[in-house]
Amino acid sequence: MPHTLPLITTLVGGLTLAFIFGMIAHRLRLSNMVGYLLAGVLCGPFTPGFVADQALAAELAEIGVILLMFGVGLHFSVKDLLSVKYIAIPGAILQIVFATLLGAVAGKLFGWSWTVGLVFGLSLSTASTVVLLRALESKGLLAKREGQIAIGWLIVEDLVMVLALVLLPVLAPSDAANSSTDLWLQLAVTLGKVFAFILFMFVIGRRLIPWILSRTADTGSAELFTLAVLVIALGIAFAAVKLFGASFALGAFFAGVVLSGSELSHKAAQDTLPLRDAFAVLFFVSVGMLFNPSILLQQPVAVILTVLIIIAGKSLAAYGLVRLFGYSKSVALTISASLAQIGEFAFILVGLAIYLKLLPNEARDLVLAGAIFSIMLNPFLFSWLNRYQRKQVGNA
Numbered sequence: 001m002p003h004t005l006p007l008i009t010t011l012v013g014g015l016t017l018a019f020i021f022g023m024i025a026h027r028l029r030l031s032n033m034v035g036y037l038l039a040g041v042l043c044g045p046f047t048p049g050f051v052a053d054q055a056l057a058a059e060l061a062e063i064g065v066i067l068l069m070f071g072v073g074l075h076f077s078v079k080d081l082l083s084v085k086y087i088a089i090p091g092a093i094l095q096i097v098f099a100t101l102l103g104a105v106a107g108k109l110f111g112w113s114w115t116v117g118l119v120f121g122l123s124l125s126t127a128s129t130v131v132l133l134r135a136l137e138s139k140g141l142l143a144k145r146e147g148q149i150a151i152g153w154l155i156v157e158d159l160v161m162v163l164a165l166v167l168l169p170v171l172a173p174s175d176a177a178n179s180s181t182d183l184w185l186q187l188a189v190t191l192g193k194v195f196a197f198i199l200f201m202f203v204i205g206r207r208l209i210p211w212i213l214s215r216t217a218d219t220g221s222a223e224l225f226t227l228a229v230l231v232i233a234l235g236i237a238f239a240a241v242k243l244f245g246a247s248f249a250l251g252a253f254f255a256g257v258v259l260s261g262s263e264l265s266h267k268a269a270q271d272t273l274p275l276r277d278a279f280a281v282l283f284f285v286s287v288g289m290l291f292n293p294s295i296l297l298q299q300p301v302a303v304i305l306t307v308l309i310i311i312a313g314k315s316l317a318a319y320g321l322v323r324l325f326g327y328s329k330s331v332a333l334t335i336s337a338s339l340a341q342i343g344e345f346a347f348i349l350v351g352l353a354i355y356l357k358l359l360p361n362e363a364r365d366l367v368l369a370g371a372i373f374s375i376m377l378n379p380f381l382f383s384w385l386n387r388y389q390r391k392q393v394g395n396a
Contacts, residue, residue, distance in 0.1 A: 010052040010060070013043050014285040015278075017050075022281075031131050031375045033343065036281050037368070040288020047293065057286040063234070064283025066252040067276040068344055070233040072129060072158055073256020074269045080148065081155045088152030091321045095153075095339070096160055098317040099125035102309045110302055112360070115171065120363050122164060123350045124309050124370060126157040128343020130280075131375055135338060135382060146334040149322070153335065161345040165249050165352060166194050172356035190245070197244035201254045205236070209255070210262040217264060226271045232259065233272075249348060280344075287347045291368040292361075299362075306370040311377060315340045330389055337381040341374040342367070 017039035025035030043052045081088060103121020104114055112120070132154055141147035170187050209232055216228040233255050240251025259265050296303055315336040322332035350367045353359040 006053045007056055010056045011282075013050050013052050014039065014057065014282060017043055018281050018285050029379055031134065031378070033128070033130060033284055034372060034375050036284035037288040037291070037372055040285040041291050041293060042288075043285070044289035044291065046291070052285075052289060054286075054289060057282070057289055060279065061283045061286035062248060064279040064281075064286070065348055066234060066237045066248050067272070067279045068283060069249045069252040070237075070256040070272075071269070071276050073253040073258075074260050074265060076155065076158075076253075076257050076260055081152050084149045084152035087149055087322065087325045087327070088156050091318070091325065092153045092156035093160065094321055095314060095317045096122070096125040096157065099309065099314050102313045106302075106305050106309060107363075109305070110362075112363075116359060116363070119168070119171075119349075119353050119358050120367070121309075123346045123353070123359075123363075123367050124306065124342055125314070126161050126342065126345045127154060127314075127339045128341055128345075128371075128375065129154060129158065131341050131343055131378060132338050135378060139382060139386075141334065146331040149327075149331070150335050150338040153318075153339065158345065161349060162250060162253055164349060165247050166190065168349070168352055168358065169356060171358060193245045194250065197240055197246050197251070198254060200244075201236075201258050205255070205258045206261065209258055210264065213259070213262060213264045213268065217267070222271065225267070226275075229259075229268045229272050230275070247352075283344070283347075287351075287368065290351075290364060291372075292365050295362065295365040295369060299366075302366055303369045303373075306366045307373045310342055310370050310374045311340045311381075330392070333385055333388070337378070337385050340381055341378045342371050343375065346371055 018036045021035035021039040021042075022032045023035070025032055025038075041047060043050050045051050045054065100118055100121035103124050104117035107117020107120050108114065110117075132150060136147045136150060141150075167187070167190065170190055212232065213225070213228055216225050219225075233252055236255040237248040237251035240246040240254075241248055244251075259268055262268075318339050319332045319336040322335050323329070346367055350359060350364050354361065354364055
């Protein structure tokens with residue numbers, strides 16, 4: 001039988017480089033995500049040496065997006081959000097607005113339109129779920145008040161990004177000039193389809209999905225149960241696109257949300273974790289493949305400004321908002337440090353925006369550079385915060 005190599009080559013090359021650079025990042029006490037992104041840069045078309053198949057990598061990344069969003073939905077907690085709703089909801093929304101406006105102003109400085117700048121700013125406004133949760137866990141902050149606020153804040157950011165993914169296609173340019181009436185009509189149709197999908201999931205899916213998993217669990221077959229979870233995640237994501245005109249990301253997210261209320265949600269999360277992790281790695285590698293490192297030399301000022309918006313702009317906004325709600329300086333600094341980075345939602349959003357011709361490729365390179373540098377610097381922010389807090393305790 002003849003061997004078909006592109007898929008195997010892409011998988012082996014991408015995962016091998018991801019493992020090597022993930023190990024290096026871990027030894028340097030950086031997020032593994034930095035290593036995966038750098039692995040993608042090395043096997044992308046903008047660097048010499050091995051070049052993976054970009055078309056195949058993009059399809060594998062799509063599966064990664066589905067499983068990532070499914071995982072976000074599985075861990076979505078209304079209880080966690082409601083416990084800090086008075087600060088997390090207004091705080092996250094105001095911080096997103098502030099970061100988006102900063103990005104829009106930066107976009108004007110780069111010579112872009114306000115629409116392009118707003119989409120660019122929106123992609124810089126939300127923190128990485130993976131980075132934030134791992135940072136809080138390593139510092140033992142998950143169960144503390146500041147950890148609960150940060151998680152609730154992140155949940156709101158994730159919900160806003162899910163909504164943005166739904167509405168972004170409405171802003172996409174078309175060949176014919178759209179009147180204001182046509183735009184509102186298109187928006188109404190889009191929201192109507194999304195509402196129909198959500199209604200379907202909560203009326204039918206909430207009963208059907210747990211029933212399928214329960215019957216599968218009764219067989220006692222671990223592999224059948226894992227297969228059922230994957231079929232649900234991928235199948236609902238596919239149905240969301242084909243039947244409701246939504247997105248893979250939205251479909252997978254609500255599949256996870258509906259399943260999160262089931263008694264079997266913990267088992268579903270645990271059983272699919274290895275596969276979700278593997279495809280998440282491929283997602284970050286494929287994102288790295290799109291990054292052109294030459295922008296670091298061609299537009300260093302733009303890169304620095306982007307990083308400053310993420311690390312300084314978002315952090316200062318979060319700090320001010322948390323203090324405004326009456327929390328201590330220590331809590332405000334912890335939340336600021338937690339949010340001073342961007343990750344997977346930024347990649348998903350900017351990828352969709354470029355596909356819809358709402359952003360130039362240059363914007364993607366700036367977002368990727370901002371993500372890489374902010375994730376690399378995030379552990380140092382927490383180290384500084386720990387020293388500051390110990391000094392404050394010592395002076396007390």
